Amino acid sequence: MLLTRLAQVSQEIAATSARSRKTALLAELFRDAEPDDVPIVIPYLAGRLPQGRLGIGWKVLSLPVPPATEPTLTVAEVDARLTELGKVSGTGSQAERARLVAELMGAATDDEQRFLFGLITGEVRQGALDAVAVEGLAQATGAPPADVRRAVMLAGSLQTVAEALLAEGPGALTRFRLTVGRPVLPMLAHSASSVAEAVEKLDACAVEEKLDGIRVQLHRDGDTVRIYTRTLDDITDRLPELTAMAMELRGERFILDGEVIAFDAAGRPRSFQETAGRVGSRVDVATAAKEVPVSPVFFDALSVDGHDLLDLPFAERHAELARLVPEPMRVRRTLVSGPDDLTAAEDFLAETLERGHEGVVVKALDAPYSAGRRGASWLKVKPVHTLDLVVLAAEWGHGRRTGKLSNLHLGARTADGGFAMLGKTFKGMTDALLTWQTERLQELAVETKGWGVTVRPELVVEIAYDGLQRSTRYPAGVTLRFARVVRYREDKRPEEADTVETLLAAHPEVRP
């Protein structure tokens, strides 16, 4: 199959907003793909490279290369060239990589260049990724969408399922079962603004500590232990202490879900930055493990002794977990019978925050494990802080925000009467707000840059954030975590905005 066909279909998908139409377009293309092309075409149209990341980014891809006039590239050839590029990334020089990219781009037409750019940078912007591709695959093969979806969750890969389905038909789906050693996409949580709201929605539930660490899925099959992240990357080698602990547990074959986190000597959680740095260290793991040891804290069991627990209610899965894992390695929790029992939930949240953790996750006791989904049966509750800050500058948006000033530079007042930038945010804005701020900020502009505008520091904006973290990038030595716009405060003057001093005082645990 020619790459140009994919580029055209991708454009058509982007051009329609109807998901049913997107699905139909994908299904048609999947049906037309030759068996050899299937492992390439499916991921490409789901906006993904079969090779995973290549070590090629926006920078190298942006170097201008004159496009070809005639479309001649086949998907097989593109795949071969990208595989070559991936190999060079592992060993070779950047110059060699740039040469290979230029060669590939030079063989592509204008449309194909655009498609490849999006594919490699991970920004296809066609409004259809994995989930829509799964629908298309179901339609192309006549398999029930729910069955295809489940098989993809269990295989942890769309491509594997697609190949089997297109080669053997819907019967192949039964092959994909939960298997120890093969990671499944983890269940995710929605947000709730309070425990009252969460308990109201879920009724009988467990309220568990939410730890600010790294999500892990631990598989043990006899003497073999494997540990995977949220995105199913294998990080076994970086967590030797976890492997050792897994061997101590009372079971031979199991899959557990949990979090790893570093605690200090007093048993309080260390900052996310410290835990993440430790888990990210790959070169000298032994030293890193000595300096920042991490502990596993498990909260779910997906499989025990060959039994698939995914469809069991949480209460039963947790009973299995408790049988296998001693209490210190399980997440702290309390059981709540329903809205009448709200005080217990609220006390537990207060206690959890006192212990230095992020918040809580409220989980329905009767819900199955929804692998790969953001199920409504897990609700996280975290305290929100707010500040009144001043807009110092704004950057032009991309994609659907093209032509709108989007990303705001936020400043707090300093002792000398100026402003110190604390970070940026593009979150929390409605389309109407984007339009309004684009106009308003241009009125306040003092300087126009390629990336946006700097403005007179006059506009006050209320910002919600999750906490403070140390920063080497910003002048106050700190930055906001997960900042988002709540509303503009045109009733406030910049002299009334919050100061760096009061911000630091509100977070004594973070010292710049």
Add this chain to the structure above:
DNA sequence: TTCCGACAGTGGGGTCGCAAT
């Protein structure tokens, strides 16, 4: 008819590792 769950998109900061300067 209205409501709501699921998705995609738009990016944020930090850290690590590697190659180039």
Add this chain to the structure above:
DNA sequence: ATTGCGACCCCACTATCGGAA
């Protein structure tokens, strides 16, 4: 040694479609 880049951790929020209620 320092800098720039890419990968991968953490993540919030809005718009939209289409099935459920």
